[in-house]
Amino acid sequence: MMPDAHQTQRHRHITRSLLLAAGGLFLTAAALAVVKPSAPPEPIFQARQTLDLPPMGGSLHQSAPYIASTRIRRGDTVSDLLHRLGVDEDGLLTFLTHEESARSIYKLYPGRTVQAALDNQGNMVWLRYAHTPGSTAKSGIESAWLEIRPDGQGKFTAQERTVAAVQETRVAEAEITSSLFGAADDAHLPDSITLEMVDILGSRIDFLKDLRKGDRFRIVYDAYMHDGEEVGAGRIRALEFINKGKTYSAVWFQGSHDRGGYYDFSGASLKGAFLRTAIKFTRISSRFGMRMHPIHKKWTGHKGVDYAAQSGTPIHATADGTIEFIGQQNGYGNVIILKNFGKYSTLYAHQSRFAKGLKKGDRVQQGQLIGYVGQTGWATGPHLHYEFRINNQPVDPLAADLPVTRPLDNGDQKAFQTLVARYQPQMQMLARLQDSRIQIAER
Known part of the structure; x- marks a missing residue:
């Protein structure tokens, strides 16, 4: 049975609470909310057909495969998935049950995707299970899937495949009407990016107490894409957050002598120059x-x-x-x-x-x-x-007036200003888009 919207929202709430606790933010998703948001359930089945057009004057002898796609639901079996995809191949279920190289299809993760390609006779061309849509590898983010194909002799082959995800720069903007996570959902932001935004600006904004309806954010971040879908998120590159009418900014910058960090657009570091202690729990x-x-x-x-x-x-x-x-x-x-x-x-x-x-x-x-x-x-x-x-x-380190921020080295100032100048037009474009949406909503 398909989960209803309440179950979906409850699952998201639990997941985000665990993420927040694991990140050491000591917040809860409810604490970031003004009103509990609701979200429509995601579609669990899609289908499409890609047609290759023949040359002018030619004829279409054979169409491209018909692609069916379904998302795994809690409690699904492999048999359920094959039925929804319209796959009816003699011996396939037995093969998947006993073949060692196909074992990953029995680790069904709710929300992940299984696809099947069928020819115009309804025969399976291939079956794919994207069991690891975005995993970290030495070369970056990879997408891994199991691919099953008929061998033409009444049997099947199974092979694990991987491909490097393509890194893209993405932009997003949203206004908080119910909660931070609700606004992030509206902007299609991954939870990891939302949590990183809280971490970056946590020294400037009290996300537990200070969020208000009407607050806005604009963000530029790295995303990893495969087959048209976002399979992983990278680093936030630039960010503006308007809280109670005041704009807070952040940009990732790596100077010539450090590993990088976040600074506001004026060049002030967003982390304290010194920690008070060198060891925890002491x-x-x-x-x-x-x-x-x-x-x-x-x-x-x-x-x-x-x-x-x-x-x-x-x-x-x-x-x-x-x-x-x-x-x-x-x-x-x-x-x-x-x-x-x-x-x-x-x-x-x-x-x-x-x-x-x-x-x-x-x-x-x-x-x-x-x-x-x-x-x-x-x-x-x-x-x-x-x-x-x-x-x-x-x-005395306990009494000393510690520097609030570490200034940029003189040699890095020019490179930093060049970087900020690259992101500011994107922020201005997102601000205009937000203003346009507000004007339309007020009509």
Whole structure:
């Protein structure tokens, strides 16, 4: 039985709640909603026929195959799918049941597509199951499917096929009338792009509290296409979000010395220049300032903050930077010193070991794994000693006025402005389209 609209919407709601939790956004789809949206069920069966026209003056001897397509529904069997497609081949179901190379057709994923090509006599030309419409491979996004063909002697062959999806740049715009996800559905945006939009602008917009009916967004993103269908989504390239009348912008930019990040159209980074802590789920065991040294038993200045954690706890760089020192150094034990930008540097001491492959001169990105908690050097227990330095002088990282954003390097300014100039006309075109829709709706 075909699922009704309520079941479809409930499935989407559950799926999106899981995605939000897995992404660490601590939101729910309901929290992003003003009114719960409704969406019509997708068609489960389509058919088409492609005709090859003969040359002028010729005759049409044989038409192209008739293509039938159906979407898998929850509870479907292979027999159900063949029946809906109009495929009635002697021995086919037995072949699919017993043939090892055709086993993937018994992993039926609701929502994915099965197609059949039939000739003008109703005989099957091929049967295709797109079981992996968009998977990540070294070369990018691939589409994989199982193809079954008759061998002309009353038997069949099964073969797995893959093809690289084609990357395209897509644009979308929408106005929020009921919820963010409802607007994204109207714009045919994948959920992954919607979640990335929330992540990018999360430091500027409180998506839990600040969304209003009438808010708008305009977006440029990468999509991967196969056979006319979108099979995967890539990165957001540019974005504008109008919230309560204020426009927030974002563009992906990779400078000459980093791995890339999001900036607003004026060039300000959308992520904080420094994270407050280098390890998660920890407690402070010793603060910056004077203290009784646990080993030397005398009062001395403590130049950093100690974070108690179990040995092996991952340590992450609090900011982009270049490894200035990596190795053993006096009481620090295994230590990494990062030269961040301008007058700032950071130190991570007492590590049990470093992340594999790191060496002096390497560039690391904010949040990148650089090592693991230990108790090497002068340490009475496993912990991270973290120092934040300005002009090589340690300051209290818990009290310091940390830079809000990292500015673009001078050499990258021109390239950044060129990139923004490329996307601004697209945003202006989408804005005009939105305005036209609003004017039509108000008539």
